[in-house]
Amino acid sequence: MISFENAYKKVLDHSQNYGNEAVSLNNATGRVLAENIVADRDFPPYDRSTKDGIAINFKAFEKGQVEYSIQGTLAAGAPQSKLNDSYDCLEIMTGAVLPENTDTVIMYEHIAIKDGKATVIKPPILGQNIHYQGGDEKKGAVVLHKNRKITAAEVGVLASVGKSEVLVKKLPKITLISTGNELVDVHETPLPHQIRKSNMHTLTSALKEEGILPSSLHLLDEKHKIEQSLEIALKENDVLLLSGGVSKGKYDFIPDALQALGVQKVFHRVLQRPGKPFWFGVHKELGTVVFSFPGNPASTFANYTIYFKDWFNKTLGLPIPKIDVILKEDINIGGDLTRFIRAEAGIKNGKLYAKIIHGNGSGDLTSLVKSNGFIKLAPKTTPYKAGDLVPFIAARSIL
Amino acid sequence: MISFENAYKKVLDHSQNYGNEAVSLNNATGRVLAENIVADRDFPPYDRSTKDGIAINFKAFEKGQVEYSIQGTLAAGAPQSKLNDSYDCLEIMTGAVLPENTDTVIMYEHIAIKDGKATVIKPPILGQNIHYQGGDEKKGAVVLHKNRKITAAEVGVLASVGKSEVLVKKLPKITLISTGNELVDVHETPLPHQIRKSNMHTLTSALKEEGILPSSLHLLDEKHKIEQSLEIALKENDVLLLSGGVSKGKYDFIPDALQALGVQKVFHRVLQRPGKPFWFGVHKELGTVVFSFPGNPASTFANYTIYFKDWFNKTLGLPIPKIDVILKEDINIGGDLTRFIRAEAGIKNGKLYAKIIHGNGSGDLTSLVKSNGFIKLAPKTTPYKAGDLVPFIAARSIL
Numbered sequence: 001m002i003s004f005e006n007a008y009k010k011v012l013d014h015s016q017n018y019g020n021e022a023v024s025l026n027n028a029t030g031r032v033l034a035e036n037i038v039a040d041r042d043f044p045p046y047d048r049s050t051k052d053g054i055a056i057n058f059k060a061f062e063k064g065q066v067e068y069s070i071q072g073t074l075a076a077g078a079p080q081s082k083l084n085d086s087y088d089c090l091e092i093m094t095g096a097v098l099p100e101n102t103d104t105v106i107m108y109e110h111i112a113i114k115d116g117k118a119t120v121i122k123p124p125i126l127g128q129n130i131h132y133q134g135g136d137e138k139k140g141a142v143v144l145h146k147n148r149k150i151t152a153a154e155v156g157v158l159a160s161v162g163k164s165e166v167l168v169k170k171l172p173k174i175t176l177i178s179t180g181n182e183l184v185d186v187h188e189t190p191l192p193h194q195i196r197k198s199n200m201h202t203l204t205s206a207l208k209e210e211g212i213l214p215s216s217l218h219l220l221d222e223k224h225k226i227e228q229s230l231e232i233a234l235k236e237n238d239v240l241l242l243s244g245g246v247s248k249g250k251y252d253f254i255p256d257a258l259q260a261l262g263v264q265k266v267f268h269r270v271l272q273r274p275g276k277p278f279w280f281g282v283h284k285e286l287g288t289v290v291f292s293f294p295g296n297p298a299s300t301f302a303n304y305t306i307y308f309k310d311w312f313n314k315t316l317g318l319p320i321p322k323i324d325v326i327l328k329e330d331i332n333i334g335g336d337l338t339r340f341i342r343a344e345a346g347i348k349n350g351k352l353y354a355k356i357i358h359g360n361g362s363g364d365l366t367s368l369v370k371s372n373g374f375i376k377l378a379p380k381t382t383p384y385k386a387g388d389l390v391p392f393i394a395a396r397s398i399l
Numbered sequence: 400m401i402s403f404e405n406a407y408k409k410v411l412d413h414s415q416n417y418g419n420e421a422v423s424l425n426n427a428t429g430r431v432l433a434e435n436i437v438a439d440r441d442f443p444p445y446d447r448s449t450k451d452g453i454a455i456n457f458k459a460f461e462k463g464q465v466e467y468s469i470q471g472t473l474a475a476g477a478p479q480s481k482l483n484d485s486y487d488c489l490e491i492m493t494g495a496v497l498p499e500n501t502d503t504v505i506m507y508e509h510i511a512i513k514d515g516k517a518t519v520i521k522p523p524i525l526g527q528n529i530h531y532q533g534g535d536e537k538k539g540a541v542v543l544h545k546n547r548k549i550t551a552a553e554v555g556v557l558a559s560v561g562k563s564e565v566l567v568k569k570l571p572k573i574t575l576i577s578t579g580n581e582l583v584d585v586h587e588t589p590l591p592h593q594i595r596k597s598n599m600h601t602l603t604s605a606l607k608e609e610g611i612l613p614s615s616l617h618l619l620d621e622k623h624k625i626e627q628s629l630e631i632a633l634k635e636n637d638v639l640l641l642s643g644g645v646s647k648g649k650y651d652f653i654p655d656a657l658q659a660l661g662v663q664k665v666f667h668r669v670l671q672r673p674g675k676p677f678w679f680g681v682h683k684e685l686g687t688v689v690f691s692f693p694g695n696p697a698s699t700f701a702n703y704t705i706y707f708k709d710w711f712n713k714t715l716g717l718p719i720p721k722i723d724v725i726l727k728e729d730i731n732i733g734g735d736l737t738r739f740i741r742a743e744a745g746i747k748n749g750k751l752y753a754k755i756i757h758g759n760g761s762g763d764l765t766s767l768v769k770s771n772g773f774i775k776l777a778p779k780t781t782p783y784k785a786g787d788l789v790p791f792i793a794a795r796s797i798l
Binding site for chain 1: 424425427428429440442443444445451472474475476477478479490492493494495496506507508535536542543547549550551552553554555556557558559560561562563579580581582585586587588589590591592593594595596597598600601602603604605607608620646647648649650651694695696700720722723724725744746747748749750751752758765766767768770788793794795796797798
């Protein structure tokens with residue numbers, strides 16, 4: 001058995017690069033940017049009025065002019081105009097191009113309009129209410145750096161610079177494989193000694209949130225069948241996520257089958273709870289990465305969250321979140337295993353606290369829905385105390 | 400103009416109920432549960448071995464028995480068996496049904512097997528390594544309450560209790576409407592006085608993350624056309640999100656057009672920045688809710704985040720997040736407007752800090768990608784100080 005820290009490092013050392021692909025802007029949300037995005041023009045592209053009102057030449061005001069004849073009206077979307085007489089004004093709308101021979105915009109609230117003339121009520125300041133060309137970004141500036149997750153704000157920037165198609169990181173092709181003769185389908189009524197499949201549904205849902213639609217497969221505990229199916233799955237996928245069949249039981253055929261098929265074992269069994277019997281390996285020739293989790297629902301979910309998600313983040317070039325939370329109660333775990341304890345993190349007065357969710361061990365799925373992640377406790381012979389800072393691994397969005 | 404608090408309350412007072420619909424478990428991720436979910440059997444459904452090893456009758460061990468003849472092997476998925484002789488044992492696999500006449504499981508690591516006999520190395524404790532029937536949940540217990548967002552863990556529970564179909568809240572039908580003659584499509588090369596549409600793409604992306612695929616529509620600043628299009632859109636949608644055309648400009652036809660079509664104005668213009676010209680109304684007969692945001696990208700995005708998202712959460716029965724963060728620097732906003740200032744919230748040592756992202760006012764889209772939300776500052780004539788707790792509104796997932 002190896003330590004958790006060692007196992008975790010080995011998993012991350014096997015992060016991959018699946019290359020890039022172009023997607024339309026409409027399909028870019030949730031993907032990871034694979035190119036730097038450059039401003040194709042200045043932003044704003046022209047001196048832009050930020051208010052509805054009048055554009056004037058400030059020199060006229062300085063010379064004592066307070067009443068201005070209105071030469072015309074400028075809408076957003078009209079080409080640049082020109083103020084012919086510096087002692088006149090042009091009405092201008094928000095977003096319109098500042099006309100030549102003007103340098104100041106006075107909003108309607110600060111003028112009175114009567115008989116085609118605008119009278120200044122509140123004295124303007126030179127250059128007010130203008131968003132200058134290039135004030136946000138200059139043409140050629142990098143407005144988005146690659147290795148960034150695309151959310152709504154990024155989509156807005158991509159649209160602004162004309163990226164109707166964008167280069168993103170390719171996602172790995174994944175198949176989920178569950179094992180176990182005790183499992184029946186969700187729509188079935190299990191016999192007394194059977195239970196319904198849940199891990200494949202849990203992981204399908206989790207991967208969906210990462211933008212991946214995995215295939216899934218259930219294998220009975222039959223050595224030959226397992227080998228046949230795994231051989232195909234190894235060839236057809238970038239990643240296999242297995243659950244079950246990796247313990248010390250007589251029908252735990254998975255590790256042997258994987259090794260017989262050329263998957264190189266990186267490690268098997270980790271000094272952690274839950275999730276100790278985790279088997280991890282890589283098929284060097286095919287490049288397939290194999291996460292083989294123990295079958296208990298809580299073990300599968302914990303290992304997915306702890307190992308796979310960070311492997312996935314690193315594979316896509318995303319940062320790996322590192323968060324510390326404040327323990328709300330004492331807890332004694334002993335010096336043998338790294339523990340991942342279901343917890344509910346919450347924010348109060350700018351502080352992030354974690355309340356432990358007491359469950360029933362690794363088979364207990366319902367306590368998972370009461371938590372939003374795991375606190376990670378390294379082996380320690382003395383108790384962790386309320387108030388201690390401990391690492392937190394989020395299993396769902398908290399904030 | 401009304402205060403922000405008043406406007407916010409009025410928006411939330413107009414939350415709706417769009418009813419429920421059944422979806423398959425595969426399509427339930429991200430939806431909101433509309434029914435309580437009950438355990439259809441005990442969980443676990445039987446006394447379940449949590450280890451691979453042997454099942455014994457503890458009385459035999461108490462009477463001094465350390466070597467047990469192995470009567471057979473029990474796999475997970477096999478019906479319950481029976482230990483015929485209390486002084487023998489049965490090999491048992493993780494997940495298998497505890498056989499009759501046994502009460503204790505000893506894992507392989509604590510026994511030695513030779514010639515069909517298992518010898519105990521480490522003394523067991525009565526009842527160890529058994530996950531008792533109903534230990535997690537009793538049949539009939541509510542395992543998931545309605546008004547809960549369905550994520551991976553909930554999907555696992557739904558699968559376990561046999562919900563291949565689940566009742567969820569219906570999502571509103573939404574059309575996004577942008578206005579403005581200065582706007583061209585993303586794939587076009589704008590003339591010097593034009594800019595590309597971005598708001599519709601930003602909001603489409605944001606709504607996609609909520610599971611909604613909105614329609615979108617662009618209207619030129621032509622009064623008659625606007626009325627015609629809005630009339631149809633009001634009939635065909637539950638919600639309209641508009642951007643642009645609500646300021647004091649001469650071509651800002653939206654408020655009048657909406658009112659002419661029977662949309663009752665709830666308010667127009669809020670004492671806030673950005674997003675002051677926000678117009679909000681409801682068509683009483685049709686039930687259509689209309690959020691009409693100012694057209695600046697940062698204003699639209701801020702108002703969407705501040706108003707629409709909480710309206711949407713309340714409409715679906717979800718809790719409305721309330722988070723306070725610690726200010727990292729002093730800031731003086733004056734006593735007139737509620738300010739929503741782009742900020743980057745981050746966690747350090749269990750504390751949640753907000754760093755202000757200094758941008759260029761409401762037209763500045765690129766500073767949005769540097770932030771992950773807004774701090775909300777109520778009007779105040781004295782400065783907010785570093786260390787103050789202020790409300791934070793997340794615009795993307797932080798944790």
